[in-house]
Structures are given as C-alpha cells and as structure tokens.
Amino acid sequence: MAISIMFQIFIVTFLQYFSASILAANPTYNVISYGAKADGKSDCAKAFQAAWGAACASASPATINVPRGRYILGNVHFEGSTCKNNAITIQIDGTLLAPSNYNAIGNSVHWLMFKRVTGVSIRGGTLDGLGANLWVCKASGKKCPQGATSLAFLNSNKISISGLTSINSQMFHIVIHGCRDTKLQNIKIIAPDESPNTDGIHIGRSSGVSITNSRIATGDDCISMSPGTSNVFVQNVACGPGHGISIGSPGWVLNEAGVENVTVKSCVLSGTQNGVRIKTWARPSNGFVRNVHYEDLTMVNVINPIIIDQNYCPNNKNCPNQSSGVKISGVTYKNIHGTSATETGVSLKCSKAEPCTGIKLDKVMLNYKNKAVGTVCGNAVQTMDGVIKPLKCLA
Numbered sequence: 001m002a003i004s005i006m007f008q009i010f011i012v013t014f015l016q017y018f019s020a021s022i023l024a025a026n027p028t029y030n031v032i033s034y035g036a037k038a039d040g041k042s043d044c045a046k047a048f049q050a051a052w053g054a055a056c057a058s059a060s061p062a063t064i065n066v067p068r069g070r071y072i073l074g075n076v077h078f079e080g081s082t083c084k085n086n087a088i089t090i091q092i093d094g095t096l097l098a099p100s101n102y103n104a105i106g107n108s109v110h111w112l113m114f115k116r117v118t119g120v121s122i123r124g125g126t127l128d129g130l131g132a133n134l135w136v137c138k139a140s141g142k143k144c145p146q147g148a149t150s151l152a153f154l155n156s157n158k159i160s161i162s163g164l165t166s167i168n169s170q171m172f173h174i175v176i177h178g179c180r181d182t183k184l185q186n187i188k189i190i191a192p193d194e195s196p197n198t199d200g201i202h203i204g205r206s207s208g209v210s211i212t213n214s215r216i217a218t219g220d221d222c223i224s225m226s227p228g229t230s231n232v233f234v235q236n237v238a239c240g241p242g243h244g245i246s247i248g249s250p251g252w253v254l255n256e257a258g259v260e261n262v263t264v265k266s267c268v269l270s271g272t273q274n275g276v277r278i279k280t281w282a283r284p285s286n287g288f289v290r291n292v293h294y295e296d297l298t299m300v301n302v303i304n305p306i307i308i309d310q311n312y313c314p315n316n317k318n319c320p321n322q323s324s325g326v327k328i329s330g331v332t333y334k335n336i337h338g339t340s341a342t343e344t345g346v347s348l349k350c351s352k353a354e355p356c357t358g359i360k361l362d363k364v365m366l367n368y369k370n371k372a373v374g375t376v377c378g379n380a381v382q383t384m385d386g387v388i389k390p391l392k393c394l395a
Helices: 002-023 045-057 131-141
Strands: 027-031 039-042 060-066 070-072 078-079 090-093 095-097 110-115 118-123 125-127 149-154 157-162 165-167 172-178 178-187 186-192 203-206 207-217 221-223 232-240 245-247 259-270 272-283 288-302 304-312 328-340 344-349 356-366 374-378 381-385 387-388
Touching: 027 045, 045 060, 045 078, 045 090, 090 221, 165 245, 172 178, 203 207, 232 245, 245 259, 259 272, 272 288, 288 304, 304 328, 304 356, 344 356
Parallel strands: 027 060, 039 070, 060 090, 070 095, 078 110, 090 118, 095 125, 110 149, 118 157, 125 165, 149 172, 157 178, 165 186, 172 203, 178 207, 186 207, 203 221, 207 232, 221 245, 232 259, 245 272, 259 288, 272 304, 288 328, 304 344, 328 356, 344 374, 356 381
Antiparallel strands: 381 387
16 A cells, blocks of 8 residues: 555646646746737737747747737737747737738838748637728729738748738738648638738748638638648638639749649538639630549638639730640539629639639539529530530539
8 A cells, every 4th residue: 555655646746747847847927027028008019039049949849928908019920940949839818919010011021020930829819900090091092002911931841821810911811822731710700891902821932831710701812822822721710792713813924833632621601792713814824723522612602603714814914815835633612602792603614725624513502582693604614424415514
C-alpha cells in the first residue's frame, strides 16, 4: 500500500513539473506589455510588430496574446523570412481597427499582411476595416485610393485561421496567395451588399486550401478562386448577400496556370447575384478549369444559380469579338436545389474555340415561381460511357 501511495505522489509531482516545464517552454507575448493600448485611440502597430519579433525569436512554439479591447493599427507587415519560429499562435480576444482616415492604409494593398511565414495560427478576434467612407468616395466618382485588403497571407505554408470575424473591409477581406496547406474555419465576414470589391475570401496561386463552417455576407464574391489555384475544399458555407462562389477570371493572358480539383459542397446561397460561377475572359489563353465538383447546394432566390460565362468582356474593352481559350472540363453539379430569382436557372455559355466537356448535371432541381427553371447552353458537351454528346438543355 505504501509503495502504491508513493507511486501516486511521484506521478502527480512529475505531471506538475512536466506541465510547468511545457508552459515555461512555450512563452506568451502580450501586446500590452509592448506598449499597445486597448483604448481605440492609439496606434498600436509598433507594439504588435515588437510582439511578433519576440515570438519569432523564440525557439519553441509561442503565443501572441491580444486581450479584450479596441486596438488601432496602421499597416502591419509580419515578415517570416527571418523568423526562427514555425509555430506561432495569435490569440485575438479584442478588435483590431483600421485608422478612421481611409487614406492611411488605402494605397497600401494590404492592411495586415503575413509574408513568407510557416505555421502561423490566428484564433478569434474581429478585424474592422472601417471601409464605409472609402466606398462613399468611390461611389461619388472622386479620385480615391484603391483600398486595402484587411488580412493577407502571401507565399506562406501551414496556415490556420479560426473563429475570426472581418467586417467592412476596404477591399477584399481575406487573401490567400501563393500559399500551401491553409485552413479557414468558423469565419464570419460582414459587409453591405453595395460595398464594392469586398470579396470575402480570395484564393490565388495556392494549393490545399479548405474553408469550412463559415458565414459570408459581402458586396462581391463570397469566395473567389483565380488562376494557379488547386485542391480547394469548401463545405458548410452560408453565402449572401454577395456574388456567390466563383472561379474567375482565368484567361487574361496567353500563358497562364489553371484552376483544378475544386470541391464545393453542403453550402447555402441566399439572395446572391450568382450561385456557383465559372467566369473566363474572352481572350486567347492556354489556361484551364478542370475537375470541379459542386454537390448538395441550396439556392434561395439566387439570380444565376448555376452559371458558366466564357464571354466575359466588361465594357467591351481588350477582348471584343474574341473567344476564350480557357478549356473547361470535368464539372459536376449534383443535388442542387432551391429557388431562382430568374427564369433561367442554369446558364452554360462556353467557348466556341474550346467547348466545355464533361459537364454533368445530376439531380438539379431549381424552381422559379413554382415552375422548373429554364436552361441555356452554348458549346457545352458531356462524356457518357466514352461517347461525347451535346448537353441536353431542357426548359
């Protein structure tokens, strides 16, 4: 019995020591300790930069803590090329505010930017881009800054963002560009439907990106995917208002990377301009879009629930009377149901030069005023048992 009691005491003591050692080995850097003030008045950019520098110098996983409160930040760029740490967590319990004068960050492309980082995780918090005044400026026709993306990860790997809320970004809310292995979950994005170019999550030249269990309401695409993007998984995303979930716009240049291996499933699109859209420039190109799978989607009063548009040429500039060279193949629409805001619920306008192939519609049940929607097709074919057949377009 005595041996058993002594053994239990040893185990408890060891665990206490081990836990204390872990805590000591994994330091936390509080931005308040570096001079940040949670008063919504002081620019805290230098304090955040200093906390990042300390976490980067740590030899073990580190946490940057942002306590409750409101923190004004000018442009903050977190550089990873000199960072020794590949496991930094940024725990945000407060709100990060852009400067009230939109000119302070409006010409900087990105407000909060992480570049060449590995193993960075962002947990919780709110980003407020205070973009409303810039949108008013743009609507007035005055000369205005282009606006900044609220959060950008560039040329980075093994990124995780969870529980983050982004509101009223000047431009795109979140940009993932040139990244590998990025997970976004429980994201909330909010901006008015008239806010210009406020894409929720934009993905470019990235691979291995997943977006799950999120809510996006904005003035442009809820999710947009541009050339060079592959292996994207989107699930349980509620989109609306906005322009839908889009692949676009490939085909601006002749030599261009393609978009492939995209899965979008179990999503709800409400009151959006588009549901799921593939849009390409009407210009010569050797780009492609292939292996795209849409499944278990619900449309609620969506203007264009299913759309392929290979005649994209806004204002008829730089591409009139041309045909898209982007090859679209292997696109599946399965178990898509709900309501359309227009009579044409399915519009597949493919390229004359490169007709769409392998287009499959399986259990697509969309209604407009309690009647089945119409379908418009152009240059779309499907492969069935090795035989190529024109896609049947039935009203």
